Amino acid sequence: MSNESEAGVEVRKCCCYFCHNNCGVLAYVKDGELLRFEGDPDHPASSGGLCCRGNLQLQHLHHPDRVNHPLKRIGPKGSGQWESISWEQAIDEIGAKLEQIRAESGAEAVATAGGTLRTDDWARRRFMNAFGSPNSFHNAHLCWIPTFMVEMTVYGWCPFEIDVGQARCIVLWGQNPGASSMPAQAGFTNLQRENGLKVIVIDPRYTESAAKADLWLPIRPGSDLALALAWINVIITEKLHNADFVKNYCEGFKELRKHVKDFTPEWAAELTWLDPEQIRAGARMYAANTPGNIQWAPAVDQQGPPAGECMHARAILRALTGNLDGPGADILTGPAQDYLTDEEMEANDLLPEEQKGKQLGADKYKLTTWPGYTLIAEQSKKFWGKAPTAEWMCEAHPPSVYRAILSGKPYQVRALLVSATNPVNSYGNSREVLAALEKVEFMTCCDYFLTPTAMLADYVLPIAGSMERPSVHTNYGVSDALVASQRAIAPLYQRKTDFDFWRLLGLRLGQAEHWPWETLEDAYFYQIANLAENFYGSESYDAFVEWPRFHYPEREFNRYLEHGFGTPSGKVELKSSILEQLGYPPLPVYVPPAESETANPELAEEFPLVLTTAGGFMPYHHSEHFNLPSVRFLAHEPYTDINPRTAGHYGIKNGDWVWIETRRGRIRQKANLTEAVMPRVVMTQRGWWFPERDMRLPELGGCLESNANVLTSTEDAHCDPLGGSWANRGLLCRIYKAE
């Protein structure tokens, strides 16, 4: 209850930190103690809403299993024997070890694995650049980054900003905001009612959002590329494209028309398991209802081999329909001009060219590593004056790093600095990842809890959570807008932010000149100095959060009319010159999914069903929150969606434990019999581990038992040659009852 008059109670403007929506939270604080909180009704995105997780701020803050002090391993790896030490000792010992490795094996022998937006990763990149290693990585390859880079090559920016308020149609391509972006779903439902917005959902599963869609296209997992190519074919064949826009602002239309001639709906029907008329209906709905949007989601990013081609085809769909940068369309904002971008905070010029060349995976996956990033960043600087963030957009290829730990090739990676991630559950092919984590010579882990990964670390650092840290949200450092939040309270115990970790380690390793900011607020204030001085007159970071908290630059539509597009030709390059230059197909070619009944018929005899490890599900986020009973009670066991007809065939009843097996291994989940998936499709939940179990080796919290990533594939043949995405979806599997 907001009893403002209560003596000594201060209301702090914070945000939830349990997913990417970062909903606004008003925290009621007295004498440094968080009394209560509620959703901030004035927050521009969340309008007072908080999901299951958002309501857990106090449970998370005071969780009995939180790591509260730096821990140093004193027993064998994974034995759970720790000694509490001071930050000074931890940083000193970690720094000494890193110095030793750098001296003996080169800076590139130190890699760092990240999680998703729980951190300030410009600080991590700044540390790594100054240290001299090119081997930072996240699960970036599975989540948006390759899309961003492909679209950079096609029209010079990634239109992740959508002007849906004025749109007539939106395609939710493998996205289920009904379980992942709650504020967005609210907007879509209202626009459907008030503006007649048409919503198309492309998803193998009948999701929360599909249930509210105007058209649902349940495709075979991993066949999105065939659908996208067929849509291009329909739009061109039926002359549904925006002829003026294509003629005046696009390059390569003639070649494209010829290129997609054979990608007919009939051709795609066999691959997508859709009816040709369904495919046509989708293409027509999108093309006829302009302006419109295609909303990005990680579904395409997680398909491995066809991912990059599909991103390219999807970008072409936007261009053909003229759905670029106009009112109601997908908007090309370019990087922020009013404050320092994350890229400008990263100090990328500190990393020597020679070290860039050692980035793991850069020889194979050029678009999202230094070779492609260099071309794209140059082009971007020429056009926008600024480059996209290097952290995320230009990273080592994670499976290549794990394999380098295991094989020593092309060189031995000796240290892994883990921050805000639990790779055993989050990265592909968990058995390989676990082997690498068990083998790596030196590992530190910054986390809230002792996850299966943290259990294998040499040092675990206690990290401040959502109510204990400020945050600035700029969508991986590439949005032109900004949302800022405060700390509710100072970090409890000895918790610190990840920024503090990288800074302290930097100071220990002689990087003092690069770390002038004592606190994260100081660094943020440096980043927004221009906003503070020239826009709002804020005297400190906290003052900026008090007011205005947000910065949305005035929307400028159709910039291309005056400036063209940020590509080498200045036009939308349907046929991409940058992709061609990097040795990739300049027009999107058809590539089958990692495993399919059409391309691998023998494998399909053994593994007759198609697996998707699919998206987020309430109430969890990735591999988090299983240890919070307040949400765990809603879903305390893992479930796999199976069509009742398929289950009947295998003698599986609702609620039975079943094994789901691919060539990589098998996991156990309970059967959820549902008509939401087609009879040939199996959908597992991801992320599962069991914090209530023995967390020591060998059990390690049951982290392989029900973990969907045991099933996924990261072998090079299953990775997208452009962006390095590996195969989480569209894999062949079999199921059987677990006794």
Add this chain to the structure above:
Amino acid sequence: MPQYVMVIDRGKCVGCQSCTVACRVHNDLPVSVIYNPVVTNGVTGLFPHVHMTHVPLLCMHCRNTPCVDACPTKASQQREDGIVWVDQDMCVGCKACIMSCPYGARSSHDGVAWKCTFCKERVDAGEKPYCVNTCHQKARSFGDLDDPASEVAQLVGAKGGQWLLGELNTQPGVYYIN
């Protein structure tokens, strides 16, 4: 005297259970007690011709209360503004109210009955129940049905508003719209 009711828009609800958790956390409920589960009707039909809707449940704060009628101790009671609640100090734990509620809105824990109170302390302080505020979809509205200017009165006026199990003549204070 206001007549407090809730209006729930099933067309907006996505079944995320945020309300379930917000209620549990802020009202400090034991793990086994759920005041407002969201149940999913579906997926019904045969793939791909399927359908799915969600029904947020809570105490219906009926105007014709089987639970209050059943209580032998007067622990279960209804305020003049329609809010039904249990004075747990008076409750003997006979479960008569639990058995009499068609909606499963009550549960037994620690020897007494527990149920949604429309967050009556918040309501008395001029606030809305936690479940209403936490909903991203704004699927829940709360207010005084007798006040024609209130959101709930306007929604019920414009869209009708259905009762769950209305045939049982419980006359709920929770209305569902689409």
Add this chain to the structure above:
Amino acid sequence: MAVKHHDDNWGWMLAADFFFAGMGAAAVAAAGVLTFAAPGLSSPLVGAVGAVGVGIGALLLILELGKPLRAWRVFTNPKAILTFGAWNMTLTAGLGFVLASFAFPIFPWAGVAILEKLVAGLCVLCGLIVAAYPGVLLARHKARPFWHGPGLIPLFLLSSLATGLALHLLCNAALPAPNQALVQPLAVGTALLLLLQAVLWVAYVYVKRSTGTEHEVAAAERWAKGDLAPGFGLFLAGGMVLPGLLVGLSAPALQVGGALLALGGGALMRLWVIKGGENRTFLPGEQLFRSRLPIGDEAFIRAGK
């Protein structure tokens, strides 16, 4: 933490309460009726045993409460049927003892016939109320489709009377009534009640299942074909038909066996009716949702504490 799914329904103790109270109250009521007919027609034990039955029922009712020490509060809402039932059970138990006391000359009022008849009349009134009361209580539950409707009232009344009369036969076997004139007609009556019950029970489930609401059909399905079907068959055959035949047709020794079976059948019937009440007017999808909730003893809950 208690096991959740069992917590939110009435348990076996309430069924046992219904059984003991119904049987005891009917025995007391029957003793009252016999008192009017002629002196010494029932075993001197009956009144007291019946009253003890009602007392055991009341004790079980108290133990079933979440807060037994506050049991006195159930007498405090005159508008609630539970309060009405609690008063009547208390009165019946007391009256049963008083009625029994008239058989023992050491009590000064033992010879006062008018007083005995007054007490007997009250016993009949209160005893019949208690015998019928569980049926009325359950029948009012519109939330519980298997119970809802007047059908359970005659079934409970019949069962209480049958078990009450069976108790008479048992007491008579232990301590015969001074006047045995009505014992055999009583046995025949008991048999008829038992057989009538079996017929009505089949009809009850048949009507619920064939013409009930969607929820009633689902609830009755458990009796016809589901998890309650074996027990239903058992109390029909072994607790009503067989004891009906034994009590009605056979020698005194077999009558005792029949009476015991009838008591067993009555107890099982009530337990099954309570279980039948687990079926609520569930909303679509609700049972699946609840079936996947933790029951309360899961490791993650213990770990989270």
